[in-house]
Amino acid sequence: MGRDPLIGLVGKPSSGKSTMLNSLTDASAQTGAFPFTTIDPNKATGYLQVDCACARFGKEKLCEPNYGSCRNGKRFVPVMLLDVAGLVPGAHEGRGLGNKFLDDLRHADALIHVVDVSGSTDAEGKATDGYDALQDVEWLQGEIMRWIEGNLMQKWGSIVRRHVNRKATAVDTLQDQFSGYGSTSAVVQRCLKRIELNSPLETWDHPTIERMVSSFVEEKFPTILALNKIDHPDSDRCIYRITKTYPDPNKYVFTSAISEVFLRRLARQNFIHYEEGDDDFITSEEDVDNKYGLKQITDERLLGRIETVRDMVFYRWGSTGVVKALQAAAKTLDLIPVFSVRNVTTFTNSTTDDSVFKDCVLVKRGTQVGSVVRRIMGDIPIAFVEGVGGVRVSKSDTVSENKNDILCFKIGH
Template sequence: MLLDVAGLVPNAHLGRGLGNKFLSDLTEADCLLHIVDVSGTTDAEGKETRGYDPLKDIEWLQDEIFRWILGNLTEKWGSVVRRHIATKSTTLETLRQQLGGYYANKQLIGKALDTIPGLPPLKDWDNEMVERVVKAFMSVKFPTVLALNKMDHPDADKNVSKIMLKHPESKCVLTSSLTEVLLRKLAAQNFIKYDSGTEFVDTAEDLPDAGLREMDEKLQNRIENIRDLVLYRFGSTGVVQLLQAAADVLDLVPVFPVRNISSFTGTSGSAVFRDCILVKRGSPVISVARKIMGDVTIAAIEGVGGIRVGEEDTVDVGKNDILSFKLVPGGH
């Protein structure tokens, strides 16, 4: 599910603007897509300008999230430590109580703690160690993909290079969201045939028998500019690639449940690969069945070529990612 959260301004952790709503919205997120204006024509307040450094946007967003979590944790840290000692809890148990409000389970918190070598007992943590723990938690709870938007702007190249040099560990995707919106709109109006995620755009001139509407000269020139400045140069608008990058960061793979394992069609019998779900890489096949159909009795599971697949066999790209589930007759 994609969630468009409220806008953020500096000092959101202090309640400025819609900061509290924005930060609360984040708790449900598994991954953040940070849309960065690499043209430098929008400042931190969202106002039009020229020459703004988009690196600042990346840094203050991460800082806002950090200060929000840190503030919530340190506000009652003294009582947290006293209760931790009195109840003889483990570090994981105590942090689960404090960080559970961010939709974080023990596994996620444990994964964050494992990234800190030589972690001392919680009762001995100083301010610096608490900050290290918060940053480790952020990296696991809020993995971020940077959408470097307005990639076709004249000032974008230098800013893109600067961001990639500064954040080599971050997943970055070049995008032109305005172009994507326009192309989808024109496709819906039957002016063009557009394969989203690719460089391919066809007009009535390209496909005279496709029933596409004729364009005026102004619109035709605009399409040519989009082809030259965006699609041919970058290969796509980047929007589909952005979603793929988010799935990669979360280690998700697409699985296609089909009724007919030979034709790859569904219940309608005509649409190929109509359904698709994202599951964690390495998930057992039976968990995919449960996610799709609930608690039903499975008679058999087939993969490509009609090969039987075991319930505990795992899913990966190109491995058990096209599946047909056969139910027990009359089973629910």
């Protein structure tokens, strides 16, 4: 991944994808209680919260990132979010313009599947009552798989002929086909290993190809479920059904995207004190020492809505969940922050500016220092790399939290 990670928001029409995008970014994508509000994809920058290296050295007050921000050792690192049009059953065959919409997802690194757990919209996003959202979890993953499988099967005959003629490896042949999805040979390798598929590609029957594609989707598009609209009074039933079927708690997060949009707006207007993802918020009545200088809310309807958000979202679920959803999606990619500095003793970039840890990128844990160098420095020749305190770091060393995650690149041959 040679760029900021790209997280795609997928789901059926009206599940809340655009609202989720707005809740995590400063975007104002159009939202609406009718299907296909979004046709063209919306892209916006969200911020992933990670522990910043400044806290390790007690330099929180000097931390001023070039991109994103840092508050008391909590760093907000940019990630790209992509909100696409809603998918409907049959999308892989072009239903509801599904092929075009699926194509928009090609370059996503991970997906957040926004599931409407209110039960108030059917599989096509139309208003209904008592819909069982468990179905959405199942068909949507299938659509993505069949889209990729369909693209592959159209050409399978000629793919196999070329593979045999060239005496290619399965990884090379598949990577040729999957590069359009932003895949790499490493992804294809992991996809085959995950299902222990070692037989020659020309002997694969249809069920084997399906298994391979399904493994590829899991590798290339790791997905978490955002069980959205938890503020809705009827959401318990769908939540129960889905969490019973998918008991792995790493797979899903409970969200109320609309509540996060609402709270961020009130905070911007200085009616409440709220930081994105917090487990509570403060109104002027609660701010007894007037620490935050908040405006008083007099509008009865607004007060009522605030109470509802507290009761239905914060008391029951702890937070609006949207920040957790982004963190869970990033977790599937196993990303860690790596800080590049010019001076490994002061962590500054210049002698005239004492701010620290200006630059940070997210890379996969276990990446070799050499690839981090290429990602950040491109073709500029690097003589050697130093870590904290000027210790030499080999380009074949790997990065992980607290290990080789603060680096200085010395230019030269």
